[in-house]
Amino acid sequence: MQTQILERMESDVRTYSRSFPVVFTKAKNARLTDEEGREYIDFLAGAGTLNYGHNNPKIKQALLDYLAEDNIIHGLDFFTAAKRRYLQALDEIILKPRGLDYKVQFPGPTGTNAVEAAIRLARNAKQRHNIVTFTNGFHGVTMGALATTGNRKFREATGGVPTVGGSFMPYDGYLGDGTDTLDYFEKLLSDKSGGLDVPAGVIVETVQGEGGINACGLDWLKRLEQICRAHDILLIIDDIQAGCGRTGKFFSFEHAGVVPDIVTNSKSLSGLGLPFSQVLMRPELDVWKPGQYNGTFRGFALAFTTAAAAIENYWSDDSFAQEVQRKGEVVSERFAKIAAWISEQGIEASERGRGLMRGIDVGSGEIADKITHQAFENGLVIETSGQDGEVVKCLCPLTISDEDLQKGLDILEQSAKQALS
């Protein structure tokens, strides 16, 4: 496979092509094909961007129809028919049935753009600078978002410019079972000399994706909401990775019954892998003045079109969500079995997650890498997450067939055995 020009010209910052050093050409649902015609099952799915699979035919058809008719592709933030269709689908199929009332901001096209806008909005709305975030949180790598991202690898790559405006609290489980980490947050808030500047907002992932598939307890999340309400702090749920059905509901916070003040979505929002993000905000928080936060790519009509098609095709009733929950159980059971086998080899391992956002913590990045490298040799694309990459994580398309799901799980089990025996 010809990789010379790719290796020579692309910056050393590239990552995934190091784990999977082949040239991919085609992809369909949960299968990737490389230039030599070798097929792989995809348990990475664009790091959670392809919840509806590669080249989903229903979503792609909407794009092809739209393109064939010379409809507008780029429209700054004009009113367009594509945007109207998307907002109608979002409002009627997603928000209203869930009793949610949000206004929508389209910032730049990627996840970190949504996080930047969300925290800026919170600061403007509350006229306070501080944003509370959690250990192992990952919210993006632009400066504002980076201040709320825990991992030193990213935080140290600013050329010495300090990341400011974020205060870290321990995430659920960070101090071990039996400690409710919110006791600490609440104590600091009620202690005038605790050293914590009263935050404008709290940003949190309900399942930390890059941080190691840590799923917070639903009671913990509910309590976090209550603390925010009691102290006039905005609750921002970063649903960029855990949203769009990944945990078995459209929004990951639905499991806990909380109603965030602000929500960020990206990754699978466009349904087809096109760059697209949004910030949902309670209407009274919309303190933006016209043009106060802008960007050229806020009106990507192709993404509006595919995002509307994804919502219309998959969320008009509960059947897709049920399917995700069913498949999540399948992965959970098999991951528990694989983790038990790994533990029998003297390496402590455990499975965790919610819905189809699941991982096996094997305690070290080196061991996790051995497993995922072997898996790739055996035809499975799967990545790791966590502070040292110690969690083997499954983010397969939610639309994966039962057959491919079983096949992927079989490959993973076999690869763990090959790598660790």
Ligand code: PLP
């Ligand atoms: N927030 C969360 C929860 C994420 O998982 C990510 C990316 O993995 C981001 C924000 C940043 O998104 P992007 O990489 O599109 O900027």
